[in-house]
Amino acid sequence: MELSRRTVIAGAGAAAAGAAATTALGGTAHASPGRGKPARTLFGRLADGTKVHSWSLANGGTRLKVLSYGGIVQSLEVPDRRGRHANVSLGFGTLEEYVASSPYFGALIGRYGNRIGAGRFTLDGTVHQLSVNDGANSLHGGERGFDKRVWDVEPFAEGSDVGLRLSYVSADGEMGYPGTLRTRVTYTLTRHGDWRVDYAATTDRATVVNLTSHVYWNLAGESGGSVADHELSIAATRYTPVDSGLIPTGELARVGGTPFDFRGAKPVGRDLRAAHPQILYGQGFDHNWVLDKGVTARPQHAATLRDPASGRTLRIATTEPGLQFYSGNFLDGTLVGTGGRVYRQGDGLCLETQHFPDSPNRPSFPSTVLRPGGTYRSTTVHSFDA
Ligand code: BGC
Numbered sequence: 001m002e003l004s005r006r007t008v009i010a011g012a013g014a015a016a017a018g019a020a021a022t023t024a025l026g027g028t029a030h031a032s033p034g035r036g037k038p039a040r041t042l043f044g045r046l047a048d049g050t051k052v053h054s055w056s057l058a059n060g061g062t063r064l065k066v067l068s069y070g071g072i073v074q075s076l077e078v079p080d081r082r083g084r085h086a087n088v089s090l091g092f093g094t095l096e097e098y099v100a101s102s103p104y105f106g107a108l109i110g111r112y113g114n115r116i117g118a119g120r121f122t123l124d125g126t127v128h129q130l131s132v133n134d135g136a137n138s139l140h141g142g143e144r145g146f147d148k149r150v151w152d153v154e155p156f157a158e159g160s161d162v163g164l165r166l167s168y169v170s171a172d173g174e175m176g177y178p179g180t181l182r183t184r185v186t187y188t189l190t191r192h193g194d195w196r197v198d199y200a201a202t203t204d205r206a207t208v209v210n211l212t213s214h215v216y217w218n219l220a221g222e223s224g225g226s227v228a229d230h231e232l233s234i235a236a237t238r239y240t241p242v243d244s245g246l247i248p249t250g251e252l253a254r255v256g257g258t259p260f261d262f263r264g265a266k267p268v269g270r271d272l273r274a275a276h277p278q279i280l281y282g283q284g285f286d287h288n289w290v291l292d293k294g295v296t297a298r299p300q301h302a303a304t305l306r307d308p309a310s311g312r313t314l315r316i317a318t319t320e321p322g323l324q325f326y327s328g329n330f331l332d333g334t335l336v337g338t339g340g341r342v343y344r345q346g347d348g349l350c351l352e353t354q355h356f357p358d359s360p361n362r363p364s365f366p367s368t369v370l371r372p373g374g375t376y377r378s379t380t381v382h383s384f385d386a
Pocket residue numbers: 103104114246286287324326330350352
């Protein structure tokens with residue numbers, strides 16, 4: 001297997017790797033991309049020889065690196081209140097690490113974000129058995145979801161926007177899902193430095209779809225350690241409690257008076273150790289919040305995450321009705337990140353816009369069914385300031 005430049009860097013000692021990787025990401029080794037068409041470099045090769053590229057784009061102060069493998073956001077740099085950039089998205093320096101064992105760092109998730117109970121659902125009277133990869137359940141599309149596929153990537157620069165159009169055709173029956181799913185995800189950096197994600201999909205047979213992005217945020221920088229001091233607010237009065245396998249019970253419970261109340265900004269760590277049965281199930285927060293705005297035609301405010309130390313603030317607006325807040329509970333100190341430092345529990349958190357987990361088995365939840373002739377659409381906008 002050909003070694004990418006970053007593979008060689010990661011092969012050096014941890015300290016050297018940290019310094020070298022920071023240089024590479026900070027744009028000293030590669031000239032930092034200005035606004036203009038995104039640029040492509042070889043990131044590595046899969047075992048079968050398939051090339052994986054890294055695309056660099058920048059606009060409005062935000063710098064993004066995206067891999068054709070999994071549509072992975074490998075690096076996302078934004079300035080702090082003094083104008084200093086840091087990569088705020090957890091990830092790896094090499095393709096080999098992404099392939100070997102990644103907890104979905106930065107990846108596109110499909111066909112179905114989060115869990116489907118027993119990896120099974122019935123649609124129009126037919127039972128579909130999915131690939132099961134999380135105990136008895138199917139998580140994030142099954143054993144080989146969209147995060148492990150090589151996407152076609154087309155760069156664009158239109159008006160004041162720059163971006164990438166990623167497409168992937170998922171064959172009928174892939175991971176047990178019915179229908180050929182033609183998927184297109186557009187990553188746009190706006191002149192304000194917003195990162196916008198537009199998802200679209202069509203099918204030739206009735207199916208279910210729920211696409212999302214699995215960036216782990218650490219607004220202090222990906223090597224910044226615990227995000228317990230980050231302040232989070234979520235515009236949701238209810239959430240979906242789960243059973244011990246993290247499958248929703250079907251109830252929409254009120255957040256008031258519980259650790260799940262993020263209606264006002266609250267440090268992520270404040271209630272993370274609350275002896276609440278739901279916290280024990282997820283070993284922290286790993287739940288779907290029911291956004292008060294519901295499904296909307298245009299992206300509307302869902303959540304704000306802020307690191308008081310750096311001032312970096314992320315605002316998320318979405319068309320989706322739900323938000324999975326996962327507090328990085330299963331990071332266990334066994335992975336070395338982009339900057340050469342070990343990731344431990346709670347060193348990053350995910351805010352995944354989505355339809356609710358297990359919706360195909362819950363007729364009372366907003367529907368995730370897509371039929372031939374229809375188009376699945378979903379948009380999430382990430383805005384940054386400091
Ligand atoms: C899920 C977690 C899961 C994680 C995988 C999250 O979206 O909610 O339960 O462990 O993804 O890294």
